[in-house]
Amino acid sequence: MEEINLQIEKITGQASERASCGVFSARVSFGDGTIGTLVSCILVKGAGSGDGATVVKDIFDLANKKLEGAQTGSLEALKQASESSREFTSSKNLDASFSLTLFYKNASYISRSGDKVKVWVFANSNSQELSFGHGSGHLKNGQIILIATEKFLSSFDISDILKEEGVNLEEIVDGLATEISAKDDQGEIGAALVLVKESESAEAGVAADDEKEEEISEETSTAVDDGEGTQELDTSHEIAPPDAAIVESHIAASDTEKSQPGALASLSKFKNPIFAPGIFVKNKITNINIASFKNRKTVVVLGAVALLILAGSALFSLKGGADREKINEFRGYLDSASAKYEEGFALIDLNREKARGIFIEADGEIKKALGIKPEDEEARALEAKIAAKLKETESLASVDFSTISEVNGSLVSLSKGDDSLVGVTESALYVIDVGGETTAEFDGKSGTRDSAVYDNNVFVFDGKSVWRIDLVGGAGEEIFGGHEAQDISVFLGNVYLLGSDQIYKYVPVEGGYAESANYLNEKEKFSTSSKFTIDGSIWVTNGSNVFKYLRGDKQDFTISGLLDAAGEFGEIYTDNNIDNVYVIDKTNSAMLVVGKDGVYKKAYQSADFGKASGLVVDEETGKFYIAGGNKVLVADL
Template sequence: MAETELNFAKIVANPTPLGWCQVYSAGKLFAAISLEKQEEEGEKDYLNVVGKEILNTLEQEFFILEKKDLDSIKEAVLTTSKKIPEDVTVSFVIGSIVNNIIYVYIVGNGRVDIKREGMLGTILQAQDQANDALSQASGYLQNKDVIILQTKAFSEVVSENTLSEVLDNTSIADAAENLAPMVHEKENPLASAILAGYREMAQKAFYEKGKEEKTEEEEVKKEETEEKANQNYFESGENYSSDLAYKPKISLSFLNKLNFLKNTGLSHTRKIILTVVVIIVIVFASSIFFALQKQQNDKLVSEFNRVFPEASRKYEEGVSLSEINPTLANDSFKTARKILDEGKNSFPKDSEYSKKINDLLTKIESEIGSAPQTTSASAKEVSASESEYLSFRLKNNASYFAHDENNVYFATSDEISSIAKESGTSKTLIENDNYWESIGGLANYNTNLYVLDKENNQIIKFVNSGSEYSDSNYLSESAKSDFSDAVSIAIDNNIYVLFKNGSVSKYFRGSKQDFSLKGLDKQMSSPTKIYANPDFDNIYILDNGNSRILVFDKEGNFKAQYQTNVLKNAKDFEVLEKDKKIFVLSAGKIYQVDLK
């Protein structure tokens, strides 16, 4: 059987307190899952914790199976499903490929599609199925098949026609990149899918000059031998003795030394008997020696197969999570490192075992070193003069503020005013002549001002002509969104709108852009301010409920977070990115937090 290769691409929606989804892959096992509850109560990360436990259980139950077939994997899935709480609605779709056979299972609801030779078909679908109900199917795969495991929500967001068109003449990575914006635009926290590309690798042919072609029987034996040698250890628990075991060579030169029997004066018959006895003794001693060697090597192989595959699975899990949830990815990398550190001393230092372990440790350390870090920051109180913006903010009771190099701007329901930083002179810039009804944010860009109107779901742009400001609607009719839960806006050439559930919408020249925040370890809680600047590399968000400031790059990828108690009741903050400082206004005082 030809050697096979699997590639994965993943699409995961952003979670909410009532909805969570994820995808998983390790070796030839992969899955998509979503969890939903009806009421927001108890632990904030309840669904995340439950989901992680379900996936960990699936991994453990699957990889301890000695034989992997439809029934044995089904039992592993049923055992895993017992971890699903009664108050949670699940869509759990699992796939496993053994040799060239795919086994698929659905707990709750979901769908499995396959793309083959330009045609998209459904292998298995479950609708209106209870949490404790299980559907299953299996079949043979062909080269270049693409398998799509989808939660129920994903199959509702992305139609079969759309899925088929996106998969035409493109890689699964490109397909996932094209599908992700469709999922994020719908803001359904239950939509996730994993795409698996199946490939049969061409076998290399070897020819020996001057030898006749091998018989069909010999070729079959060779294929069977190669198949066993090429099995993936994740799936088959392959014994590594074939390429790692110590293989001592036997030297028969000692037979030449038996010539001493020629000069003993013994009869010819007795010489033969004595020679045979000596040979038997030597062979017996050698067999004992080699048996001990084999026993020792078998112990090493057994220990290696216990340590290395488990660590490799955790490493691959971390890689698959690195773009989705860097914190969970880091946990997986650290678990893999711990497994290897505890087991590496069981092997000779210069052995192939140690070499493979050290190579994997190097990869793990590299991933841990590049992972975004959570920083428990210290906040020190500083004088008001350290931040001109916050010192003016401290003295004013307006709800919304913005500032530039020269002025601080503040808005009320009646007007927008400014205060000159240098002189402290204030003046009214714009009186509210029915321009806005319910203000939800204020921002400035160049000399223009922007007001978010929550009531009319619009961003009003005020252009500074020198002597007065003229108003216009920034958003086109097609780009208008529900701003009733908006809490802040920021501008860096794009406009970012922060909502109280922690989501962020991005607009450019009046049109909504494909954008979402990625990689958070837990959902935001009561965020109040988003901060951006054309000269900054990053976007900053004040997440009061979790006492932290979050840092994202301009593509929405999580980079870091700074946690300190003063952020719990913070009213505003200012970032000096070049100086690596954040100033925070909290409880009537100004604090400094250093950026790493």
């Protein structure tokens, strides 16, 4: 069987002060581009509920990371990963047992440490415990690999069920979840059930051989490397019930039920067999002898009762499935956050900036996990560890500004021209060389609120109209009456005005500009301090947020990695030639550097940011400029 699919079902009890168990799975990418799946069951005793849950995850993450560094999937690679985890547990004096199983191509590789986690293989009606330390074997369609703690095996006998054809692992796990939740001491209980399935492409080739397979008595064997060579293991032995006395049936079976083979007989070993509702109810209804009833009314009543049982069982199954799906989703986010944390931790001394980016990704994953289970101790502990690393890697710089120009009056905006800066007051325009010399001064428009520069023209908004003033000769003209707005920007000749709930777009046409069009497909309530900038997308500050719009639609954009609460955002700058968005936090007197992917990178602090009325950034020269009062200030990035 060249191609396989795996159905992996995991279940664990609640960690206790005495013991913690973790069951994990993860995709592993190898150096040669191939991918495998790592499944592990880990038991740690005596570490406490909170620390124990973290430790079992650390053991898995260490093994997973070690495998990620291997060139390809192999038993040797798994043994090295197992050894790393074993050394970790030894260094911390932990009483730990674990089993690592790597599913790679059409084989499974197993490495075990300690004696409290067992591995069983079920194929057809046969079963075999794999008791070696390290080994491998070929996978066969329909095989079930059970990786479980001793406590699980002594509490639940599911061997008969796993030998049945067409077994439903989801129903088994749903039933077990309720059984486990009723136990006082769950810390040592954990198991992974892995069903091997052929992929669709492989199934097509199997159909032609069905008749031959019926004539062949298939034997299941597993190749094992026990350190002294490879041997064939016969898997025809039955699994012994670990402790049947512990799991008693609460259903008194009739003679008919006792004589029936299959699922019902097996499920009766559960304390509550209704967790396999389809099988249980079907068998119970079969035992109803219709002839024993004297009238149809009784039959109708019993039929209604049966339907109610079926409906109740179905609802229970649906709820159990939904709960299990949520738990799996939670574990997926938690596993991802933990893996990213370990990756960032390993990089922090080599590449601090890259490590911070990975910690930010981990922070996003742990927030998703806590969105599902807000009070989970393991998730909260990991969140605190990630937050500490984000704080440790945060880049915060003080700024020493120098003045490059002073003008008459208070500046309301600062823009970038072709080779200069343009500062605008309520009634004048100043063209300022980046060296600090004012090269030109023009009359502006009284009451100017804001301005933008495009193609050697300054576009000025005075609250009523938009004017265009030529930076060469100083001539000005009104180009259209505007909406009530608080900021103006020009991109590719189109003029945009930022209103209180809409962005208005004016497109140049022959002889002037067309009537305004609403840019936003849905209105948005902007704050009175909102500002915007355009690089193809439109970026708008709004309170402590930055909104991103593309073709009128609001995009999924949030600033990640910013631990301290942001204040009121004001001026914002970017263009299509730079990689970042620069945002002034007026409340905290800071300028934030945010990647266009939302990753917070750095902050600059200065009291001058609190009164900034304009911002220009030149990444190419490593300088940035702000307007404050009647001054234009410059500092290094």
